[in-house]
Amino acid sequence: MGGLRILLQWFLGLVMVVIIWGAFLWARAAANFVGQSSRIVFFHVPQAWVAFLAFLVAAIHSGLYLKNRRIENDEAAAGAARLGIVFCVLATITGSIFAKVMWNSYWNWDPRETSIVLLLLVYGAYLGLRGAVEEPERRATLSAAYALAAFVTVPFLMFAVPRLYSSLHPDTVINARGKVEMSTDIRVVFFSSIAAFTALFFWLYSLDRKVSRIVREAARRQEQEFAA
């Protein structure tokens, strides 16, 4: 297990290097975009995707916690939320840089900008709630219930906001016509980057799981020593 893990880790690092090289040197800049600005898509979209993925993982573990009452699920949900907030901030910053280059303003209240800010608010509120409850089981239950409630209400913004502001955001990856409209070189780098960022998320996530297992084990041993 350990050997394979190290191998995969190095492989991921290598793939990331190749993707950075491909994003800046191999893929051509897309037409209809200012200068080289389209290259940010190789990093911005995977980050936003991971932010949503982390939100999904946190919601699944929250549901599992309420069902099975295992503290591992609570730790897993919190770990996913912590990683999610990192990727959410990264996606917000890269998106904002792109907006400045493309539309000459860091912030336009575009539907997608608004929804990512709401996601940041949810993660912030979730982690804030965890900080406000001392007792582990109570913290687990309350934050799991909150994460699930947020998971069902947040998508409404995606429907509410486009009615108020028209979107400047480029077409989503699969557009309304149901086709991926990218040239082959861009498509190759883009989808490898999505895969690599997903792998990066699960690697970081597994490290986080490991750390909380160690912390729990250490606390248990300390308790045993104290009792003895």
Add this chain to the structure above:
Amino acid sequence: MSRPSVLSSSIAVFQKDLRSEWRTRTAVSALLLFAFAVLILVGYAVGPANISREDRPVVHSVLLWIVIFFSAMTGLSRVFVHEEESGTAAALRLSAPSAAIYLGKLLANLALLALVLLFVVPLFLALMSFSIACWPLFLLVLLLGSIGLAAASTFTAAIVSKASAKGAMFAVLAIPLLLPPLVAAVSGTRIAATESGIAAGLDILQLLLAYDGVVTTAAFLLFDAVFRE
């Protein structure tokens, strides 16, 4: 003796809340005084004369919902926070099923919010010379918007009543849940001020109705876990 149904116990919880609120009138007076203070501030600072006629629907619909939302944030957490603080939560838990408690508390918060709306909306319309073109749409947006507001904040109140720093946490937890219906309600109010037919606001009403249904169901299902904690 047969067990009382969920509905009748929720009505009992509702009546108990109304009665205990009537004895002290803490939440009502906090809500109304807060709403009044904000109305005075908004009316004085923004007023009807300082905005051009075409900007009024946008600015006024946002201000109206800001007043309603923050008034709700000052008073709606009390239904559960008070039970925890006075140590009566355990007795309440023993005397009724969780579903009935959530429903009863939701009804109590809806009654409180209705009172605030009856106070705020006419005053706001008068103070700001805010004219409504389509009253049915305006009233429906107010109704559906406040149901969503009450359903989400009743659930959030149950969570914060078990946490520390309750006052600050309530708004922090409620805002992400309430942003979607508030955004929809603001635009629905704007449409009601500019368009004379209800058709223009139908999709907003649909959205609010869907939100109300989803959030009430989710809160109903998750409430048991929160309240038993």
